[in-house]
Amino acid sequence: MKVLVTNDDGVHSPGLWALVRALVPLGQVVVCAPDREQSAVGTSITLHVPVRARQVPSPVEGVPTWAVEGTPGDSVILALDHLLDHTIGLVVSGINDGSNLGHDALISGTVGAALQGYFHGLPALAISVTAIKNMRYDVAAPLAAQLVRLVLEGRLSQESFLSVNVPNVPAEEIQGVEITKLGRRSYRDTVAEGHDGKRTYYWIKRAEPDWRLEPGTDIYAIERKYISITPLHTDWTCGGQQPNLVGLVPALEAALRDEFEPSL
Ligand code: MN
Numbered sequence: 001m002k003v004l005v006t007n008d009d010g011v012h013s014p015g016l017w018a019l020v021r022a023l024v025p026l027g028q029v030v031v032c033a034p035d036r037e038q039s040a041v042g043t044s045i046t047l048h049v050p051v052r053a054r055q056v057p058s059p060v061e062g063v064p065t066w067a068v069e070g071t072p073g074d075s076v077i078l079a080l081d082h083l084l085d086h087t088i089g090l091v092v093s094g095i096n097d098g099s100n101l102g103h104d105a106l107i108s109g110t111v112g113a114a115l116q117g118y119f120h121g122l123p124a125l126a127i128s129v130t131a132i133k134n135m136r137y138d139v140a141a142p143l144a145a146q147l148v149r150l151v152l153e154g155r156l157s158q159e160s161f162l163s164v165n166v167p168n169v170p171a172e173e174i175q176g177v178e179i180t181k182l183g184r185r186s187y188r189d190t191v192a193e194g195h196d197g198k199r200t201y202y203w204i205k206r207a208e209p210d211w212r213l214e215p216g217t218d219i220y221a222i223e224r225k226y227i228s229i230t231p232l233h234t235d236w237t238c239g240g241q242q243p244n245l246v247g248l249v250p251a252l253e254a255a256l257r258d259e260f261e262p263s264l
Pocket of ligand 1: 008097
């Protein structure tokens with residue numbers, strides 16, 4: 001069984017290779033990742049143009065490495081369904097530069113790649129460090145290796161996949177590990193308009209996120225320098241009992257009767 005390593009920061013990202021180096025002692029590692037930065041593409045896959053991939057030299061001996069001209073999701077699909085002959089047993093995505101907390105998990109390419117592994121029925125995890133400069137992988141990489149070891153021992157349920165966020169601090173400052181749910185944290189996207197001489201263009205820019213510090217959430221864990229492990233699955237359903245939905249069905253049915261059976 002092989003471990004697929006992928007990411008959304010591109011196949012040359014230092015975080016990916018820190019992860020690979022930590023996993024190599026555990027078994028055969030293969031890399032299939034976008035050839036360039038693909039952060040925030042979420043679960044996007046490419047269906048309307050061909051996807052190209054090529055093998056590239058690996059900085060770590062014995063690790064076959066593919067660079068994909070596509071998204072993280074494309075990379076996982078290519079690896080699982082074609083390039084690696086259905087020998088992958090586990091998908092690990094990261095180590096991402098930047099947190100994937102709260103609502104970010106829903107657009108994260110790092111999480112999107114792990115999600116493709118989950119779609120394929122494989123254990124999968126995404127791992128991110130909560131900083132974008134002065135990155136350190138000396139906690140996240142061995143942590144990923146320990147999680148992979150537990151997966152290989154069959155100790156983690158496959159009913160979910162995991163999004164792991166690691167504070168960007170030395171090991172001695174880490175307070176512990178918490179299993180969390182997604183907190184409420186979303187970026188305020190702003191749009192800046194400009195002109196390139198011919199046409200108008202727009203830059204979507206991300207302002208500082210709005211967030212709420214609620215116990216039990218990934219945000220709360222990270223704020224207190226805990227490692228956050230958020231189990232994710234694909235049931236976004238939140239039930240029909242919210243106050244604003246109670247009464248929707250009879251009201252809608254009444255409206256439809258009026259619409260389609262005006263004579264009754
Ligand atoms: Mn990224």
